[in-house]
Amino acid sequence: MAKSTSKEAQPDQHWVRFVTDGLVEKYIKIDDILSDGGAIPPYSGQFPKQAMKTLKSALTPDAHRRLSGRFRKYKYSAKHNTTTLTIKDETLQRLKAIADKARLGNENYDLILEYLMDPEWEIQTAKEHVAELKMPTGIDVHDKGQLLRAKLRFRASTFQYMLSLIEDAFKMGFLACKAMHAKKRTSAAIQEAANEHLDRLKGL
Structure with a gap:
C-alpha cells in the first residue's frame, strides 16, 4: 500500500x-x-x-x-515512441496494396514505409503492381504539383516543359470555353474536349 x-x-x-x-x-x-x-x-x-x-x-x-x-x-x-501520421484513405489503400504484393503485414506501417525507402530495385515491381491497379490518389492538385516537382527536381528543363504544357492546356480550355455556347458546356462536352487535347499531346 x-x-x-x-x-x-x-x-x-x-x-x-x-x-x-x-x-x-x-x-x-x-x-x-x-x-x-x-x-x-x-x-x-x-x-x-x-x-x-x-x-x-x-x-x-x-x-x-x-x-x-x-x-x-x-x-x-x-x-x-510512436507518433500519429495523418494520410488520406486512398493513400492508405495504396500502401496496403503494396504490402499485399510484397507479402508484408498490412498493419505494420513502419515495416511498409521502411520497405518503400529501401533502394533495392526489386521494390519497383510492387510499385508497378499498384500502378496497374489504377487506384485513386487522395492528394489534391497542389500536392500533385509538389510531387511532380520533387520527381523532376534534378531535371529542371523537363519540369519547365511540363509547366508550358499546363499553361497551354489552360489557354486552350479558356478559348474553347469562349467559343462554346453556354448551353453546350456540359460535363460530357468538357471531358470530350479535354480528351481530344490530351490525344493531341500524346500524338494520337
Missing part, C-alpha cells in the same frame, strides 16, 4: 509536458466550458488524476472525456 502511495506522490512527467505544451487549453473549446466567463479553474500541473477531477466540474461531459482520451493517447505515444 505504501508503495502505491509513494508512486502516486511522484509527478506524472507526461502530464507535466502535456500541460507545459499548452495542450489542455488547445483541446478545450469555449463551448466546452460550463462557466459563463469561459474560464477554467486552476488545476494541477503535475498530477493528472487531480487535474481531471478539478476539470470535470468545469467542462461538459463530452469535453472531459475528449481531454482525458487525448492525454491517454499522448502518454501512450510518448511511452512507446
Whole structure:
C-alpha cells in the first residue's frame, strides 16, 4: 500500500509536458466550458488524476472525456515512441496494396514505409503492381504539383516543359470555353474536349 502511495506522490512527467505544451487549453473549446466567463479553474500541473477531477466540474461531459482520451493517447505515444501520421484513405489503400504484393503485414506501417525507402530495385515491381491497379490518389492538385516537382527536381528543363504544357492546356480550355455556347458546356462536352487535347499531346 505504501508503495502505491509513494508512486502516486511522484509527478506524472507526461502530464507535466502535456500541460507545459499548452495542450489542455488547445483541446478545450469555449463551448466546452460550463462557466459563463469561459474560464477554467486552476488545476494541477503535475498530477493528472487531480487535474481531471478539478476539470470535470468545469467542462461538459463530452469535453472531459475528449481531454482525458487525448492525454491517454499522448502518454501512450510518448511511452512507446510512436507518433500519429495523418494520410488520406486512398493513400492508405495504396500502401496496403503494396504490402499485399510484397507479402508484408498490412498493419505494420513502419515495416511498409521502411520497405518503400529501401533502394533495392526489386521494390519497383510492387510499385508497378499498384500502378496497374489504377487506384485513386487522395492528394489534391497542389500536392500533385509538389510531387511532380520533387520527381523532376534534378531535371529542371523537363519540369519547365511540363509547366508550358499546363499553361497551354489552360489557354486552350479558356478559348474553347469562349467559343462554346453556354448551353453546350456540359460535363460530357468538357471531358470530350479535354480528351481530344490530351490525344493531341500524346500524338494520337
